Amino acid sequence: MNTNLELSPKQKRPAGQPCCEPVVYPDVERKQAERMAVVAKALGDPIRVQLVDVLRRHAGKVCVCELTPLFDVGQPTVSHHLKVLRHAGIVDSERQGLWAYYYVLPDAIDELTRWLTA
Amino acid sequence: MNTNLELSPKQKRPAGQPCCEPVVYPDVERKQAERMAVVAKALGDPIRVQLVDVLRRHAGKVCVCELTPLFDVGQPTVSHHLKVLRHAGIVDSERQGLWAYYYVLPDAIDELTRWLTA
DNA sequence: TATAAAGATTGACAGATGTACATTCAATCG
């Protein structure tokens, strides 16, 4: 699962020979790839993208009751999407009385961005 | 589905009143959210993250036969993951004789990065 | 032409995902 290998450039070779040398998988970077995948996967739904977009735009805490009517799905579904984002570490929430306020935790997205721009 | 709304800040109010005003959904930005979700979804698997990572590191065309042994899954599965990345516009491929060479199309990832850093 | 190799495709299957509907929980108000 290592991605830090030096891949030898391909060249024509006679048939009957294996294409590639066996490779050792030192399992480095696998964890980072898994973290990136978790964050990306959580962003892999249009509603969740828009939820994050709203939360980022407002750069503060937004009540769920303001998020729910933005979408064509029911309140439990929005709650489910928020839970997915929370489990990925992209957002967190805070209760105040009857209302729940969600906000972005920038670290997860920052880490993804750092990898994307590396 | 619009995310460009001004959300009124919550405040305590007597019960018996609806929480939020009805909202109009001008369907703006929905397409962008869907594009972001498509790209993010394609990156939502550790193997695909590592595939992209390898391709980006090498900043050139890499033979599938060099990618396949990097992972613990079979060749058809790697081929499937490459197809997912191709359909998301993240990579493209080119055949040369028996071999297929894959490379990154930076635009898709750049667009995602731009949204993430906006 | 026959054989072999790289890579794509197909079919199958277990497990995950998005959604709706119903229910539950927690907090507030009368």
Place this chain on the structure above:
DNA sequence: CGATTGAATGTACATCTGTCAATCTTTATA
């Protein structure tokens, strides 16, 4: 207390996803 409200949880279900085994296509070699 009892009723109401915002939000989370549980259940059910159709669809999607990742994987493997087998097969197919294309190209190159003998």
